Amino acid sequence: MSEFGTSKEGASSVRPPLLKGDNYSSWKGKMEAYLSAIDDRVWMVIEDGFTPPTVTAEDESIVPKPKAQWSTEEFGASKWNNKAMHALLSAMDESQYKLIQITKNAHEAWKILETAHEGTEVVKDSKLLVLQTLFEIIRMEEHECLNDFQVKLMDIVNQSHQLGDPYSDSRIKQRIMRSLAPRFESKVTALEENVDFKKMKPSEVIGRLLAYESRKAPTSSSPKKQKGIALKTSKVEKEDNDSDEDVAQMVTRFKKFLWLQRNDSKKVEPSQEKSSIKGIQCFECGGYGHISKACTNLKKKRNGKEMATSSSDSESVEDSSSDEEC
Template structure:
């Protein structure tokens, strides 16, 4: 099982998208921890090549064959973490860290590159805040679509050090709902204290209501379709009857019994009128 998971990770590696660095960062942390917790520790605390001293007392890199078991293990965890980071980078981003020998060094370079200094972080947070405030639920958006957009902004903000609490997310979510959700939104606000609600809980309630609306729309749609089909069927019957009786009427005129056919046609039309009504 372990070998299978490793193959999947190699075949479909996570790739860094510079516009969604926060998504990459959170996922990469979990991937490295999934490889081994010690691998993530090497990212946090760093790793240095073991050294030894030469005859003059100067520190020099220690030959690998002389490494202790502990030094080999630490190097192994660092290599795993560094490999995961390298594999996740597109070529144009890989050049930033290709000379790194420690996972921490590569991680820190990428973090500074995409998160920047405190001033850059503040600017990024302000941009997210603006995106959050201007976000609205479009006519074609589902509850899942819109809630996912809010959650994405929340996660990006967390990476930058800002956390949107459930209270703010719930208020933004309810405020952005279109008219068709108004009755259920009002029921929630009246029956429950929105300040105490969890964002995921409110989303779940609205998703359930959305399913009910879709079922009603489908039922109404089927009813209208049946009515339309019935109307077409009756129109066809009328058309056939007109042709049939018109032919008989002409024949009746020639035979002197047109009133008889005319009376029969009127009765048939009256019967169809009742079916339509």
């Protein structure tokens, strides 16, 4: 396994940040701090470079000076170059190492990486134009937290700084104040009216805005919650309305059913009537299918009594007539 890229970035303060290619912008800033922490003279070698000692040969040509003839100062300068070079080699994976493999000068290695990832001056200018546009149009979303917005803004600022176009504190503060969501409007006004605003650093402005956001957290999140409550309420109201409509339809159908029942009871078909009295028993004759008032036996009895009565009356009349004749 290669020695390059085997250590985990951030696992220890003695391990340098790892350059993987696509993270050069952030790596450059971290690496500068790392090299300066080793010794300021290490970073000075990166900026100013190291020129190996030379001597003039007998033929008047310039040749490298043998190390045995180096002075203490020359050994010291070489030591800082070696430390810087070792740190750089320890801070990249195999693919990045191939870019600087042929050089032993830390300053040259740094410039090679810079050109490979940032491009030439023309490329840098193009990138700066893009970053300037992003800086001017950046806006905080209504439901975006301040920390997320700060990260986006400072990423633009840091990239511009790495490309040689640093933004002043005043410009950064103004961009922050102009890009905040409407919910910060009252705080923005209060900060701008503060007599010490011009002296504030961007970090202090962000700190005050974070404190304001923290205090207003329930309020700032209320629109989203209210929206959810409104949706739930609308859903409940819709369900209630649907229930009311169902009840109303049921009542209407029930009323219609009662109305039909009343009409059907007034107008019964003969077949239905016959079917409905089929199981009724007559108290007169004991038969089924009719009541006593409609019983034929009862009618016969009544007719018999009437005939007997009329016959008796006739005989009485005849007897009285016979007596009168005698």
